Amino acid sequence: MTEVVATARRSRITPEREAELYEAVLDLLREVGYDALTMDAVAARTRSSKATLYRQWGGKAELVVRAIKHTKPDHSEGIDTGSLRGDLHASIRLDDDCTIEKNSSLMRGVAMAMHNNPDLRRAFRAQLVEPEMTGFNLMIRRAIDRGEVRADCPALEFVVHMMVGGFATKALLEDEPPSQAFLVSYIDAVVLPALGVPTS
Amino acid sequence: MTEVVATARRSRITPEREAELYEAVLDLLREVGYDALTMDAVAARTRSSKATLYRQWGGKAELVVRAIKHTKPDHSEGIDTGSLRGDLHASIRLDDDCTIEKNSSLMRGVAMAMHNNPDLRRAFRAQLVEPEMTGFNLMIRRAIDRGEVRADCPALEFVVHMMVGGFATKALLEDEPPSQAFLVSYIDAVVLPALGVPTS
Structure with missing residues (x-):
């Protein structure tokens, strides 16, 4: 169920853009660790709006886990x-x-x-x-x-x-x-x- | 070997005082977690000098692990x-x-x-x-x-x-x-x- 919702939410961005976002999240994770990673930093690094990130992934935990799963x-x-x-x-x-x-x-x-x-x-x-x-x-x-x-x-x-x-x-x-x-x-x-x- | 040295170092304090120190360390751990726990806070809470703590235990990691082992x-x-x-x-x-x-x-x-x-x-x-x-x-x-x-x-x-x-x-x-x-x-x-x- 969650899977279906998440897929629907993400369908508005291309797979290439999604992969690029995940790479940026993993780079930030390697640089600062989970606790210090902020959605502001992800938004800045990927030139996205925070609203887009929250709409597509729901939150920092989901975004980070998705990025890891992608690898x-x-x-x-x-x-x-x-x-x-x-x-x-x-x-x-x-x-x-x-x-x-x-x-x-x-x-x-x-x-x-x-x-x-x-x-x-x-x-x-x-x-x-x-x-x-x-x-x-x-x-x-x-x-x-x-x-x-x-x-x-x-x-x-x-x-x-x-x-x-x-x-x-x-x-x-x-x-x-x-x-x-x-x-x-x-x-x-x-x-x-x-x-x-x-x-x- | 480490065990022998540590025991010798601690021999100057009584078992009661040692137990009291460990309890204080565990209380601080529960309150603030490992990363935020400082030797200054342990010294203040237990009315010890930092020099004594370092001399007896060698450092924060050893002191914390000893306190856990004590339980x-x-x-x-x-x-x-x-x-x-x-x-x-x-x-x-x-x-x-x-x-x-x-x-x-x-x-x-x-x-x-x-x-x-x-x-x-x-x-x-x-x-x-x-x-x-x-x-x-x-x-x-x-x-x-x-x-x-x-x-x-x-x-x-x-x-x-x-x-x-x-x-x-x-x-x-x-x-x-x-x-x-x-x-x-x-x-x-x-x-x-x-x-x-x-x-x-």
């Missing part, structure tokens, strides 16, 4: 390798280490700012976490249908927690992004065994 | 139930939901501030994460010695990531602390199966 491929689309292990590995390999590295500091900064910003937390969850989890859940649904994962496996409730553990721990504790190789090992050592899927 | 029981001590499942469940039950709730906003605020504060990240890791992991690792070492966990189990490399996934995901995405019941289910559904330990 990320949708993990759920087009992957269907015939096994859960193959699907999860393929989803990890969509972003190369260089892309992960480039966006991770930005993502971490925004994730950290969520603590004091309920709007940002809601937008982050709705626009970034939920679509990602929808993708993973589709893969798991197919695995259940194929008989790879039992429908009553207790780990099914904790897929998001396992994934956050793999993706966020290095960032939280070491301030460095996980590499593809790390995530593939984590999937094989933790996620698949917890779901009862043999990895060898 | 947390040491999970590793005294737990040895004879099974890994028993040990992990007992460690979760050390903090009741009320204590978890009371400290979680504080912990989250500090965890979020780590992103921009490498000193704080180092102190958080050294004083809070590593001792906790040492406790879990001792439990797992005993489980390997008992033959409960295979010494070459691939999930052994990811114990910290699994734990952070369980403890931090609700805080990050929902801004609420995990309950004891949640953590016990997570241990049974994810951590033990990944380590190859049957839970029923």
Whole structure:
């Protein structure tokens, strides 16, 4: 529903102009961080009116999360390798280490700012976490249908927690992004065994 | 080594005075957050000299992390139930939901501030994460010695990531602390199966 409204609101600007706006928002984020970023600064940098920005995106949290989402491929689309292990590995390999590295500091900064910003937390969850989890859940649904994962496996409730553990721990504790190789090992050592899927 | 030096430095003040100082630091943290907390404010609130604070703790990051650590029981001590499942469940039950709730906003605020504060990240890791992991690792070492966990189990490399996934995901995405019941289910559904330990 939100998605439909947001798309309708944005339909008045061209995709090129939209991409240009998002790039400017990401540049500002890298320069000043989430808390210090203002809609005035976005308006000035992109030669837009603040009224336009608010009309198109609703607010700073939505605009920032949209801009980040714009840089990320949708993990759920087009992957269907015939096994859960193959699907999860393929989803990890969509972003190369260089892309992960480039966006991770930005993502971490925004994730950290969520603590004091309920709007940002809601937008982050709705626009970034939920679509990602929808993708993973589709893969798991197919695995259940194929008989790879039992429908009553207790780990099914904790897929998001396992994934956050793999993706966020290095960032939280070491301030460095996980590499593809790390995530593939984590999937094989933790996620698949917890779901009862043999990895060898 | 750091531990020994810090203990020696603090030995000049009484445990009561130390506890009083930590309480004041936590009050200030709750009031203003990590970034706005100053050593001047701590000195004024506790009627200490800044020189004393720096001499005893070395800096703001160490003082804040020490104050948090003071509120947390040491999970590793005294737990040895004879099974890994028993040990992990007992460690979760050390903090009741009320204590978890009371400290979680504080912990989250500090965890979020780590992103921009490498000193704080180092102190958080050294004083809070590593001792906790040492406790879990001792439990797992005993489980390997008992033959409960295979010494070459691939999930052994990811114990910290699994734990952070369980403890931090609700805080990050929902801004609420995990309950004891949640953590016990997570241990049974994810951590033990990944380590190859049957839970029923």
